[in-house]
Amino acid sequence: MKQKRRLLIRSTILLIIVTALGYTFYQNFFSDQTGMVKVGEEAPDFILTDLNGQTIQLSNYLGKGVFLNFWGTYCPPCEKEMPYMENQYERFKELGVEIIAVDVGEPELVVRRFVERHKLSFPIPMDSERRVIDLYGIRPLPTTFLIDENGIVTQRITGGMTEEDIIDYLSSIVPKDSDHKLK
Known part of the structure; x- marks a missing residue:
């Protein structure tokens, strides 16, 4: 018993x-994670400082398409896609699309060395306190949000991207009233 x-x-x-x-x-x-930003929602605003000491506030980019990438130097797919993003940065910036690559919680020295090694020129804000990654519900890295000129998330991409993928994604958020045409 x-x-x-x-x-x-x-x-x-x-x-x-x-x-x-x-x-x-x-x-x-x-x-479905709480805090996860979904397609069709307004992208939450944030303010971060980049490696040059400049303030990056997402809402300052209204009127432009924004390719918002969350990444880390320790992430192999992140490292692989960074040169592809750099290759397309100037072309799409002229078309009204900005690339913002938010580093998630790493020491500035590590990120600075990575940026110098890959010769990256787009803004790299530092989310040292991991507030923005939590705000957006980021898991895993890399995760990229496509944001249209009205500040609305049009797509959420998780995982690495090829250069062709990046071109397609950047093309999809060129503002409709852009004076320039894709070549």
């Missing part, structure tokens, strides 16, 4: 633990 009762109690406890772990796993990896 005691053995049956002990087995029942242990089985119940094990079931509760497995259920809690399963729920936690599901919430972290499969469910």
Whole structure:
């Protein structure tokens, strides 16, 4: 009798633990995250400082398309796509599209060396306190948001991109009233 009762109690406890772990796993990896910015929503405004000490405020880019990329130097897909972004930066900047690549929580020296090694010229704001990454619900890196000239998120891309992907994404957020045409 005691053995049956002990087995029942242990089985119940094990079931509760497995259920809690399963729920936690599901919430972290499969469910819709709270704080996750969704397509069709207004992109939350933020203010960060870039490597040059300049203030970057997202709302200052209204009227332009914004390619908002969240990345880290330790992320192989991030490193692979950075030169592709640089290759397209000047061309699309002339068309009214800005690339903003937010580094997530790394030391400035590490990021500065990465930027110098890859000769990146687009703005690289530092999210040292990880507030913006939390605001946007970023998981995993890299994650990129396409934001139209009205400040509305048109697409959320997770994972690395090819240069062709980046061209297509940048082309999709060229402001409609842009004076320039894609060549």
